Amino acid sequence: MTVTIGEIAKLAGVAKSTVSRYLNGGPIGDKTSRKIEQVINETGYVPNTFARSLKAKKTNIIGTIVPRLNSYATSQTLIGIDEELKARGYQLIISNTSQDLKREIESIYSLANQKVAGIILLATKVTERHLQVFADVKVPVLLVGQQRDECYSLIHDDEAAGYEIGKYVTGQGHKNIVYLGVTEEDIAVGVKRKKGFKRATEKEEDCEIHYVETSFSLKEAVHIFPQLYQTYHPTAIVCATDNIALGIMKAAQMEGLTIPRDLSITGFGGYDITEIIHPGITTAQFFYQEAGVLAANSIVKLVHQEEVEKLTISGFELIIRESVDKIR
Amino acid sequence: MTVTIGEIAKLAGVAKSTVSRYLNGGPIGDKTSRKIEQVINETGYVPNTFARSLKAKKTNIIGTIVPRLNSYATSQTLIGIDEELKARGYQLIISNTSQDLKREIESIYSLANQKVAGIILLATKVTERHLQVFADVKVPVLLVGQQRDECYSLIHDDEAAGYEIGKYVTGQGHKNIVYLGVTEEDIAVGVKRKKGFKRATEKEEDCEIHYVETSFSLKEAVHIFPQLYQTYHPTAIVCATDNIALGIMKAAQMEGLTIPRDLSITGFGGYDITEIIHPGITTAQFFYQEAGVLAANSIVKLVHQEEVEKLTISGFELIIRESVDKIR
DNA sequence: CTGAAAGCGCTTACAG
DNA sequence: CTGAAAGCGCTTACAG
The missing domain is CATH 1.10.260.40 (lambda repressor-like DNA-binding domains)
Known part of the structure; x- marks a missing residue:
């Protein structure tokens, strides 16, 4: 009883x-x-939570919407959010959309209907429809990973990371580089990383850089490698994500190339696996878990109607491993 | 309004x-x-969900307790559970315990207090305290990954997987093998995989097998490798998890060994990464996502008081890649 | 600082 | 098949 x-x-x-x-x-x-x-x-x-929520018309639940569950970045961010929310007496609900945009919209409504106190959205692409829905539900929303002026956002320093990677690779003497990026629909990954890289390298002398676009899929990276390599014969391939770098590395090794002697490779992200494999991949590491903590902090403040910076930028660190050779 | x-x-x-x-x-x-x-x-x-739950004294929420969020097995299982639950009109709540046993117990009470319809526990170790708590809350519980006669359980076929790995490695002619296992406190991983392996190999002639124990940590695997290799000079190391296999491979490559020419390695799990790296790791792949679907099905049945097998066994597949050499 | 009363939005016997 | 009424367990003005 x-x-x-x-x-x-x-x-x-x-x-x-x-x-x-x-x-x-x-x-x-x-x-x-x-x-x-x-x-x-x-x-x-x-x-009894229900009675309380029914009467008070609010809860101490924060909803987090994620595009996918099986991603390093997602997991780490969630861990950070979870820890911090727990410490502050809030509960976390995770809503997985399996990269389905329609389900993302539904999730926002559904969470709002459940009277969550706030919503954190690990965003990949933010459409007009999103902004409209945010305005519609009156729940505070925090965007993580992408930035929109209309919302509170927390982003990683993609542009600076791109810059550092660019400086490092050219600093190692590479003069023929492929930048393997992704669609510009993804502002953070597709636009900013490339922009930073470009800024770091455009003043290099005698440096040939080819910009190529691929998808986020590791398999596609494996697939396009032979053609790509044959076309440009780069000494280094700068990949817009660790996943792509992993694919390129796998494909290169299957072709009998030795990394980094025959080809240098870099990534972005700092996924665990870049350290685990041999050779380890040089990458720009983002602090996902820490970003999760920051995000939790911000959303709680927003719930309490406290002031929050419109834009928070989480840092990164260039991790130098063995996948880049020095050229002279 | x-x-x-x-x-x-x-x-x-x-x-x-x-x-x-x-x-x-x-x-x-x-x-x-x-x-x-x-x-x-x-x-x-x-x-309004709250009003409904308040009156009806039940919800259509299933709580899933996970030891950690950043694990391939966990993510995949959650995806399966999530999909199936959604399809059946149930909602999923994820409770992360960060491998803290005390928090696991708390989570069970907390979920029960939230009147979840059922609980799925991705278990690593099931103690007497657990069983006691299960009896205490009157919510149906399903154990995933470990088995107890007192509960409904869903397990992977660890023993059969161990057997197949054993048969395969000895079939490739290996006569000096190290089985690198983990604590027997973990029945599934520590006991069953080893048991299956032992059964497959004990009748081999002139075959020397050394059983060594390590932790689940990849780093520790890297750390113990030199000593281990020097002591036994095995031609193959059978690792109780893919993570351990990854660590051994990394350490071996750092020592200048070529896999599989100088040393063969196998894992258990079928993590994505075992395919991504080069050479790919031969492993027993479990179907985590599918197991998640089965788990969701079972818990819903239990909620409806329908009959469910006390024990469900989810299958596996031996994935042969490049990490094991043929010896003559 | 404390109590009595109303009401949050629903469901569930009980009549009809 | 349908309605009126009670009540789930809490919170919140309103008095005192």
Whole structure:
């Protein structure tokens, strides 16, 4: 039998409203407070979330929408969010959309309907429809990974990372480089990383750079490698994600090339696996877990109507491993 | 302004209870039904979950407790669970315990308190305390990954997988093998895989097998490799998980060994990465996502008090790649 | 600081 | 098949 606030009130000899106040930190007399505390401890009373939410019309739940569950970046970010939310007395609900844009929109409505206090969206692409829906539900929303002026956003420093990678690779003497990027529909990955890289390398002398576009798929990277290599014969391929770098490396090794002697490769992300494989991949590591903590902090502030920077930028670190050779 | 059942009733010219019946599939007259349907469509009415749960004292939420979020097996299993639950009109709540046993227990209570309809536990170790708590909360529980006679369980066929790996490695002519296992506290990984392997290999003639124990950590595998290799000089190392195999491979390559020419390596799990790296790792692949679907099915049946096998066994497939050499 | 009362939005016997 | 009424467990003005 589960115990209710009414029974606590009876046992403590007070009114239900008083117990409610005790629970919610209202003004309570010392003796009353102690009495209620004692009864609650004895009975192991836990308030019924539904009744509370029904009446109060709000919850202490934060919804996080993710495009996919099986991604390093997603997992790490979620861990950070989860830890921080727990520490602040909030609960996390994860909604997976399997990269389905329609399901993303539905999830926002569904979370709003569940009266979540706030929503964190790990975004890949933010459309007009998204902005419209954000305005429609009156729940605070935080975008992670992409930036829009209309929203609160938390992004990784993709452009600076691109710049550092560019500086490093040219600094190692490479003069014939392929930049293997992705669609510009993805602002963070497709536009900013490339932009940073371009800025770092455009003043290089006698340096030939070819910009090629591929998908996010590791398999496609494997697939296009032979043709790509034959066409440009680069000494280095700068890949827009670690996944792409992994694909290129696999394909190169299958062709009998030795990394980095015959070909240098870099990635972006700092996924665990870039360290695990041999040779380790030089990459720009983002701090996903830390970003998750920042995101949780921001959304809680937004829920409390506290002030939050419109844009938060999470840092990165250039991790130099063995996949880039020095050329002279 | 959010619309309530009362307004729908008024607009449709019926009683609230009739609308409620319509919503829950009770007996309804044809005309009434159509009228209500129309009003609901016009208003975009969505029932309030809290009110419903408060009154009905149950939800259509399934809680899944996971030891960690950043694991391939976990992610894949969750994807399977999520898909299937969605298809069946249930919602998934994920509770991450960060491998903290105390938090695991707390999570069970917390989910039960939220009146989830059922709980799926991706278990690593099942203690007496667990069983006690399962009995305490009256919510149906399904164990995934470990088996206990006291519970409904879904496991992977670890023993058969161990057997197949054993047969395959000895079949390739290896006569000096190290089996690199983990603690026997983990029944599935520590006991069953080894048991199957042992059964497959114990009748081999002139075959020397050394059983060594390590942790689940990839780093530790890297660390112990030199000593291990020097001590036994095996031609093959059978690792109890893909992670351990990855660590051994990395360490071996750092020592200048070529896989599989100088050393053969196998894993268990079938993680994506075993295919991505070069050479690809021969491994016993479990069907995590499929297992997730099975798990979701079972828990829904349990919720409906339908009959479910006490133990479900999910299959595996031996994936032969390049990491094992043929010896003569 | 405390209590009595109303009400959040639904479901569920109970009548008809 | 349908309606009126009670009640799920809490919170929140309103008095005092």
